[in-house]
Amino acid sequence: MPWFLHLALRQLFPPGKRFPAFATVSILGVGLGVASLLVVQTVMNGFGEEHRLRIRESFGDCVIVGSSPLARPDTLVAELRKNKEVEAATAYAEGPGLLRQGDFSGVAAVRGIDPADARQPARQYVMAGNFDDLDDGRVVLGAGLARILRVNVGDHIELWSPAMTERAEKGKAPLPADLVVCAIVRTGFTEVDDRAALIPLRRFREIWNLGPRAHGVILRLKNPSDAPAVAGRLGVGHPDLRFVPWQDIKKNFLEAIRFEKTMLFFLMFIITLVASFSIGSTLFSAVIRRSREIGVLVSLGSGRWQLVGLFGVQGLLIGALGTTLGFLLTWVMLFFRENILGSINAVFGDGDMVANVYQFSKVPLHYDISDFIIAAFFTLVTTTVAGLVPALWAAGRKPSEAMRDA
Amino acid sequence: MPDLVLQARGVAKAFAAPSGRLAVLADVSLEVFSGESVSIRGSSGSGKTTLLQLLGGLDEPDVGEVRVLAPGLGLVRPRTSLGRGVGFVFQNYQLMPELTALENVSLAARIAGASAGPAESAARELLAQVGLANRLEHLPARLSGGECQRVAIARALVNRPSVILADEPTGNLDERTGVEIMDLLLGVVAERGAALILVTHSREFAERAGRRFVLSGGVLSPA
Ligand SMILES: Nc1ncnc2c1ncn2[C@@H]1O[C@H](COP(=O)(O)OP(=O)(O)O)[C@@H](O)[C@H]1O
Ligand SMILES: [Mg+2]
Numbered sequence: 132m133p134w135f136l137h138l139a140l141r142q143l144f145p146p147g148k149r150f151p152a153f154a155t156v157s158i159l160g161v162g163l164g165v166a167s168l169l170v171v172q173t174v175m176n177g178f179g180e181e182h183r184l185r186i187r188e189s190f191g192d193c194v195i196v197g198s199s200p201l202a203r204p205d206t207l208v209a210e211l212r213k214n215k216e217v218e219a220a221t222a223y224a225e226g227p228g229l230l231r232q233g234d235f236s237g238v239a240a241v242r243g244i245d246p247a248d249a250r251q252p253a254r255q256y257v258m259a260g261n262f263d264d265l266d267d268g269r270v271v272l273g274a275g276l277a278r279i280l281r282v283n284v285g286d287h288i289e290l291w292s293p294a295m296t297e298r299a300e301k302g303k304a305p306l307p308a309d310l311v312v313c314a315i316v317r318t319g320f321t322e323v324d325d326r327a328a329l330i331p332l333r334r335f336r337e338i339w340n341l342g343p344r345a346h347g348v349i350l351r352l353k354n355p356s357d358a359p360a361v362a363g364r365l366g367v368g369h370p371d372l373r374f375v376p377w378q379d380i381k382k383n384f385l386e387a388i389r390f391e392k393t394m395l396f397f398l399m400f401i402i403t404l405v406a407s408f409s410i411g412s413t414l415f416s417a418v419i420r421r422s423r424e425i426g427v428l429v430s431l432g433s434g435r436w437q438l439v440g441l442f443g444v445q446g447l448l449i450g451a452l453g454t455t456l457g458f459l460l461t462w463v464m465l466f467f468r469e470n471i472l473g474s475i476n477a478v479f480g481d482g483d484m485v486a487n488v489y490q491f492s493k494v495p496l497h498y499d500i501s502d503f504i505i506a507a508f509f510t511l512v513t514t515t516v517a518g519l520v521p522a523l524w525a526a527g528r529k530p531s532e533a534m535r536d537a
Numbered sequence: 538m539p540d541l542v543l544q545a546r547g548v549a550k551a552f553a554a555p556s557g558r559l560a561v562l563a564d565v566s567l568e569v570f571s572g573e574s575v576s577i578r579g580s581s582g583s584g585k586t587t588l589l590q591l592l593g594g595l596d597e598p599d600v601g602e603v604r605v606l607a608p609g610l611g612l613v614r615p616r617t618s619l620g621r622g623v624g625f626v627f628q629n630y631q632l633m634p635e636l637t638a639l640e641n642v643s644l645a646a647r648i649a650g651a652s653a654g655p656a657e658s659a660a661r662e663l664l665a666q667v668g669l670a671n672r673l674e675h676l677p678a679r680l681s682g683g684e685c686q687r688v689a690i691a692r693a694l695v696n697r698p699s700v701i702l703a704d705e706p707t708g709n710l711d712e713r714t715g716v717e718i719m720d721l722l723l724g725v726v727a728e729r730g731a732a733l734i735l736v737t738h739s740r741e742f743a744e745r746a747g748r749r750f751v752l753s754g755g756v757l758s759p760a
Contacts, residue, residue: 142635427633437648534631
C-alpha cells in the first residue's frame with residue numbers, strides 16, 4: 132500500500148475514534164443521496180415493468196387488428212399457429228357493456244375470450260370462484276367492478292350491449308343477457324380490476340351480433356422482446372391487417388415513464404451533488420488545517436502527485452463507502468416500502484393514493500443493475516472531484532508558506 | 538579532510554510586505570562539513586527560519602545558490618533531494634497526529650522510497666536509539682513534548698541525511714527537557730555521522746556547537 136493511502140485512511144478514520152465526525156457524516160450524506168436516487172429509479176422501473184406486463188397480458192406479445200372486424204378469424208388463427216415463431220394465437224372481441232345488479236350498475240370493458248385457453252393471463256389472478264366454470268351463462272369480473280355492482284361469486288348480473296338495440300322490437304326495450312358471476316379476478320392494476328368482464332367469445336358474438344367475426348387475434352411469441360421484428364415478418368401476407376407488437380401499444384405512455392425516470396435521475400442526483408459539495412468544503416478546511424503537515428510531507432520528499440493522492444483518495448473513499456451504504460439503504464427502504472408508504476399515508480392522510488393515481492395497489496419494483504452502476508459511477512466521479520480540487524490546491528502551495536500557516 | 542555536505546553562496550531573500558520589500562537575508566554564505574555542528578543565533582524575526590528553509594529546499598533564494606550532499610547524488614540543489622539530503626527538526630515537532638511514533642518515523646522512510654518492512658525496522662532502531670523503544674505505538678497526543686521531539690529527531694535521521702537542520706528544537710520545552718534534547722541531538726547526530734545546523738536563541742545551547750554564528754541584519758557573522 133503506498134504511504135499516502137495509508138495516511139489517507141488514518142486521517143479519515145483516526146485510530147481510537149469509532150465514529151470520526153467527518154467520515155461518518157460525509158458517508159451518511161452520500162449514502163442518503165445514492166439511496167434516494169436508487170429508490171426512485173427502482174420504483175420507476177417497477178412502474179414501467181408493471182405496465183409492460185399488463186400490456187402483454189391484455190394484448191399478448193402482438194395484437195392483430197383490421198379496419199373492420201376479422202371476417203374469418205379461425206383461418207387466420209390456424210395459419211398463425213403453424214408459424215414457428217408463434218407460441219399461441221387466440222381470437223378475441225371486445226366492447227363496452229352496461230352491467231346491472233339490482234340498483235347498482237357499471238360500465239364494463241367486456242371481452243370475449245376462449246374459455247379453454249389454459250394460458251389466458253386472467254387465470255393467475257383469480258381471487259374467488261373458479262375460472263374453469265366460465266361458460267355461455269357465466270362471466271368473470273374484475274374485483275373493482277364486482278365491488279361496484281355489489282356482487283359475489285354465484286350472483287346474477289344483467290348485461291346490455293349497444294348491439295341489442297338493433298335486435299329489439301320496435302318500441303320495446305331490449306332484453307339484457309343474464310349471467311352468473313363464476314370468478315372474480317384481482318390483477319392489482321386498477322384500470323383492469325375496475326372494468327374488466329370476461330365472457331366466452333361465442334357468447335360475446337351473440338350479444339354483439341358479430342356472427343363468426345372477431346375484433347382481433349392475440350399472439351404469444353417464443354421471443355417477446357423480438358416482437359417488432361416478428362410482427363413485421365408475420366404481417367407480410369396481410370396488407371389489410373395491422374400487426375402491433377406490444378412495445379407499440381401505449382408507446383407514448385411507456386416513453387413518458389422512461390423520460391420521467393431520466394428527469395428524476397437528475398433531480399435526485401442533486402442530493403448527491405450537494406453531499407459532494409460538503410465533502411469538498413470539509414476537505415478544503417482539512418487541507419488548510421493540515422497546512423503545516425503538508426509542509427512537513429514536502430520536506431520529507433513527498434511529491435506533488437502523492438499529496439494530490441492523499442486528499443483525492445479521501446474523497447474517493449467517502450464516495451465508495453457512501454455508495455455502498457446507499458445500496459444497502461436502498462434495499463432496506465424498498466424492503467419496507469409498504470410500511471413506509473403506510474406511515475406516510477397515515478400521517479398525511481388519504482390512504483389509497485398509489486392505487487388511485489398510479490393504477491397499482493402495491494408499489495412495484497424492478498431492480499436494474501445498470502441503475503446501480505450509473506449511480507455508483509456518477510457518485511464516485513463527483514466525490515473524487517470534490518476531493519481533488521482541494522488536493523490540487525494543497526499540492527500547489529509553497530511548503531515554506533504552508534508551514535507558516537497555523 | 539572531511540567532505541563538504543552543505544554550501545550556501547551569496548544567498549539573499551526578500552519578501553513582499555505592505556511597506557514594500559522586506560529584505561530578510563542580504564548575503565549569506567556558509568560551508569558545513571560532514572560530522573560537524575554549527576549553531577546560528579539571532580533574535581526573533583532575524584530570518585533564521587527563512588535561512589533554514591532555503592538551506593533545506595523548502596524555498597528558493599532570490600539570489601545565490603545552495604548545494605547539499607545527497608547520498609548517491611553528490612552535491613545537488615536541496616529541492617531535488619528533499620527528504621534525503623537534509624533532515625528537518627522543527628520547534629513544534631510537526632508529527633502527523635493520526636500516526637503512532639513508529640509510523641511517524643517509518644513514514645519518512647516510506648516517502649523516501651523504502652518499502653514497508655525495511656522502513657519499519659529502521660524506524661524501530663532509531664526510536665530505540667532516542668530512548669523510545671517502549672513508546673512505539675503511542676500517538677503524538679499521548680507523548681510528552683520531549684518525547685515528541687525525540688520522535689521528530691528519529692524521523693529526521695531515518696533516511697541517513699548528511700545534514701540535520703534543527704529550528705529551535707528546544708523552544709517549546711522546559712529547561713531540563715531542553716538540555717536532554719540538546720544532549721540527545723548532538724550525540725545522535727554525531728553518532729550517525731551527520732552534520733548539524735542548530736538554530737536557537739539560547740546562548741548556552743549555541744555555545745555547545747563546534748562553530749557558532751550570529752544572524753543579524755541579514756548577514757551571518759562568526760560569534
Ligand atoms: N512568506 C513570508 N512573507 C512575508 N514575510 C515573511 C515571510 N516569511 C517570513 N517573513 C518575514 O521574514 C522575517 C524573518 O522571519 P523568520 O525567518 O521566521 O525569523 P526567525 O525564524 O528568525 O524568527 C520576519 O519578519 C517575517 O515576518
Ligand atoms: Mg523562526
